[in-house]
Amino acid sequence: MSFHIVIEPGRTEKNYWKDLWRYRELFYILSWRDIKVRYKQTTLGILWAILRPLLTMLIFTFVFGTIAGMKFASTVPYAIIVFAGLLPWQFFSNALSESGNSLVGNERLITKVYFPRMIIPASSVITSFIDFFISFVILLALFVYYRYVPPLQVFVMPIFWIMAFIASIGPGLYLAALNVKYRDFRHVIPFIIQFGLFISPVGFSSEMIPAQWRWLYAFNPIAGVIDGFRWCIVQDAPNPLVYYPFYISLTVSLLLLGFSIRQFRKMEKNFADLV
Amino acid sequence: MSDVVIKAEGVGKKYIIRHEGQESYTALRDVIGQKTKGVFKKNKPAKEEFWALKNVSFEVKQGEAIGIIGRNGAGKSTLLKILSRITEPTEGRVTLNGQTSSLLEIGTGFHPELTGRENIFLNGAVLGMTRSEIKKKFDSIVEFSGVEKFLDTPVKRYSSGMYLRLAFAVAAYLEPDILIVDEVLAVGDAEFQKKCLGKMDEVSRNEGRTVLFVSHDMRAIQRLCTKLIYLKDGRLDFQGTVEEGINAYAGSLRLPADERAHLFTNRDNGNKKAWIAGFDVRQAGDNKTLQLSVFIEATERVEKTEIAAGINDALGTRIITLHSRFMDQQFNLEKGTNEFICMVSDLVLKPGSYTLTIFLGNKYETLDYLDTPVDFELRDHSFYPGGIVPDGSQGYLMANHSWTLKSAVHAGS
Numbered sequence: 202m203s204f205h206i207v208i209e210p211g212r213t214e215k216n217y218w219k220d221l222w223r224y225r226e227l228f229y230i231l232s233w234r235d236i237k238v239r240y241k242q243t244t245l246g247i248l249w250a251i252l253r254p255l256l257t258m259l260i261f262t263f264v265f266g267t268i269a270g271m272k273f274a275s276t277v278p279y280a281i282i283v284f285a286g287l288l289p290w291q292f293f294s295n296a297l298s299e300s301g302n303s304l305v306g307n308e309r310l311i312t313k314v315y316f317p318r319m320i321i322p323a324s325s326v327i328t329s330f331i332d333f334f335i336s337f338v339i340l341l342a343l344f345v346y347y348r349y350v351p352p353l354q355v356f357v358m359p360i361f362w363i364m365a366f367i368a369s370i371g372p373g374l375y376l377a378a379l380n381v382k383y384r385d386f387r388h389v390i391p392f393i394i395q396f397g398l399f400i401s402p403v404g405f406s407s408e409m410i411p412a413q414w415r416w417l418y419a420f421n422p423i424a425g426v427i428d429g430f431r432w433c434i435v436q437d438a439p440n441p442l443v444y445y446p447f448y449i450s451l452t453v454s455l456l457l458l459g460f461s462i463r464q465f466r467k468m469e470k471n472f473a474d475l476v
Numbered sequence: 477m478s479d480v481v482i483k484a485e486g487v488g489k490k491y492i493i494r495h496e497g498q499e500s501y502t503a504l505r506d507v508i509g510q511k512t513k514g515v516f517k518k519n520k521p522a523k524e525e526f527w528a529l530k531n532v533s534f535e536v537k538q539g540e541a542i543g544i545i546g547r548n549g550a551g552k553s554t555l556l557k558i559l560s561r562i563t564e565p566t567e568g569r570v571t572l573n574g575q576t577s578s579l580l581e582i583g584t585g586f587h588p589e590l591t592g593r594e595n596i597f598l599n600g601a602v603l604g605m606t607r608s609e610i611k612k613k614f615d616s617i618v619e620f621s622g623v624e625k626f627l628d629t630p631v632k633r634y635s636s637g638m639y640l641r642l643a644f645a646v647a648a649y650l651e652p653d654i655l656i657v658d659e660v661l662a663v664g665d666a667e668f669q670k671k672c673l674g675k676m677d678e679v680s681r682n683e684g685r686t687v688l689f690v691s692h693d694m695r696a697i698q699r700l701c702t703k704l705i706y707l708k709d710g711r712l713d714f715q716g717t718v719e720e721g722i723n724a725y726a727g728s729l730r731l732p733a734d735e736r737a738h739l740f741t742n743r744d745n746g747n748k749k750a751w752i753a754g755f756d757v758r759q760a761g762d763n764k765t766l767q768l769s770v771f772i773e774a775t776e777r778v779e780k781t782e783i784a785a786g787i788n789d790a791l792g793t794r795i796i797t798l799h800s801r802f803m804d805q806q807f808n809l810e811k812g813t814n815e816f817i818c819m820v821s822d823l824v825l826k827p828g829s830y831t832l833t834i835f836l837g838n839k840y841e842t843l844d845y846l847d848t849p850v851d852f853e854l855r856d857h858s859f860y861p862g863g864i865v866p867d868g869s870q871g872y873l874m875a876n877h878s879w880t881l882k883s884a885v886h887a888g889s
Contacts, residue, residue: 204653208561208570230601234587234594241589313584314602315561473563474491 300373361429371458425450482536487568543701574653583643588632621645746844750774
């Protein structure tokens with residue numbers, strides 16, 4: 202292997218993606234570190250990954266289902282419908298806050314070693330993925346508890362996992378970079394997450410949105426993902442793939458990803474001076 | 477491949493210093509604030525350009541060990557950061573031929589919650605080693621660090637010495653073509669430093685790797701490096717042999733005569749009630765006593781004053797501090813000219829150049845502080861009966877000493 206490196210101002214690294222590949226071991230090990238460290242020193246450890254979504258689901262079911270009396274046009278138990286939305290939502294919100302703060306939290310690494318900076322927010326998203334898979338245990342428990350059999354399309358769910366990943370890493374990268382430059386984003390991120398919960402079909406279903414506003418509503422990239430998850434899990438949920446809003450959602454998240462990567466790479470060079 | 481492995485051409489790095497706010501990052505509020513202010517009046521925020529590094533060019537050949545020296549703020553760290561690709565130069569160009577690893581800090585990426593074993597893998601990956609490489613070297617790393625027993629203990633429970641040894645052990649087994657090292661040896665005890673220096677020496681001398689080494693420790697530089705680069709105010713002031721480089725550096729620490737006069741009249745370090753107007757140092761009487769005089773001008777009577785003088789070698793390493801507090805003494809300064817005389821018995825410094833720093837005041841107030849070391853010479857004086865004056869490698873102090881010999885005579889059988 203030859204190593205010939207030229208360092209120049211403004212030199213757009215021609216080998217950027219190759220470099221990213223070369224540093225993949227660092228990516229694995231940083232993800233592994235985040236996972237390992239995350240639940241160390243906590244008494245309940247990995248149980249937290251189950252407890253958090255479980256408690257959220259109970260609150261949602263109670264508040265929306267029992268107190269507000271919200272009804273889905275469905276025969277499937279309310280808890281399962283809510284949980285089908287909660288799964289991707291919690292992944293999204295975890296990934297966003299973890300990756301958003303990741304660069305600032307790894308200041309020492311950034312100022313002392315070179316590596317493609319994208320590794321850091323990306324590994325935070327991967328860490329959130331682990332939590333996400335752990336919370337599937339609850340879903341299985343719900344299936345058993347309600348003696349419920351999901352529809353056949355449950356097997357295409359991995360497609361929506363990938364979509365969830367794309368929808369999260371885009372904004373995650375951009376927020377991480379912005380957070381380095383403007384520390385205000387530390388406060389903006391929780392707000393985005395809080396606000397996002399109300400405009401995402403977690404406690405309600407997309408069909409409750411008036412038809413003429415569906416297109417606008419679909420600009421929320423995670424909305425399409427949630428509809429997809431629900432279709433895979435809830436027997437009588439509509440198939441989002443046959444309606445156009447889903448594709449708006451998908452396009453928005455792809456555009457966001459492209460935009461974020463571009464912005465990230467532009468700002469990346471100054472991270473060490475700013476952080 | 478040519479044997480030039482590092483080539484820097486006109487490298488410069490500019491920073492923008494903001495006078496508002498202390499933080500390097502911007503707060504969104506300020507940006508918005510300034511933009512809205514801008515609507516009403518053309519008010520540019522206070523900004524200043526600062527070239528941390530300017531027009532630096534040099535070449536390094538394979539197998540050379542280059543020392544980089546300079547005062548704090550001369551641009552050494554900026555240069556290393558550019559060479560390690562952590563930050564981008566504003567102008568110029570650097571070409572690196574060979575796999576480069578940089579060690580700007582030891583133990584980068586160490587996580588306190590992880591065990592020693594886990595941190596070896598983590599730190600190794602951060603420094604650019606692959607997993608299989610680390611596995612291969614794992615046993616040697618552990619052996620070199622000497623923390624076998626605590627491999628499965630989180631490093632937060634390590635003593636700082638153990639932590640350093642482990643961190644250095646990982647770094648010591650890096651095998652890049654070019655190794656860039658910042659002042660990592662400043663930490664750790666003497667034995668640790670010796671071990672590290674030995675290892676680095678081995679790397680550059682026996683394994684043909686190129687090493688770039690920043691340090692304030694001239695002895696380490698002398699021992700390790702084959703060439704020197706001396707940075708001054710962001711510019712390359714000297715490059716060449718180690719001997720000449722160190723002399724150039726030591727020379728720059730000394731103040732020229734005109735600046736020296738300026739130093740005594742134009743300083744802003746105290747409350748002006750009294751100030752240091754000059755000093756004199758000589759080896760007095762029978763050459764067994766060092767006599768230091770410090771002249772003070774006082775504008776009013778000042779009570780309970782202490783005085784301290786630090787004597788340093790030409791490179792600024794402190795040899796001794798003479799503090800009136802050590803001797804439980806306080807003085808009252810009278811309005812006008814005062815002269816402090818310090819007689820140091822049993823201190824004999826060998827002839828040569830030294831520097832002096834002086835503090836005047838007490839625990840509560842600083843009357844004056846001469847913090848820029850001012851140089852002085854001690855004339856040739858004969859102390860040892862043989863008339864020999866110790867040379868550079870034989871220390872600064874001279875003392876009466878006598879050797880005796882005791883022999884046990886074995887009875888012949």
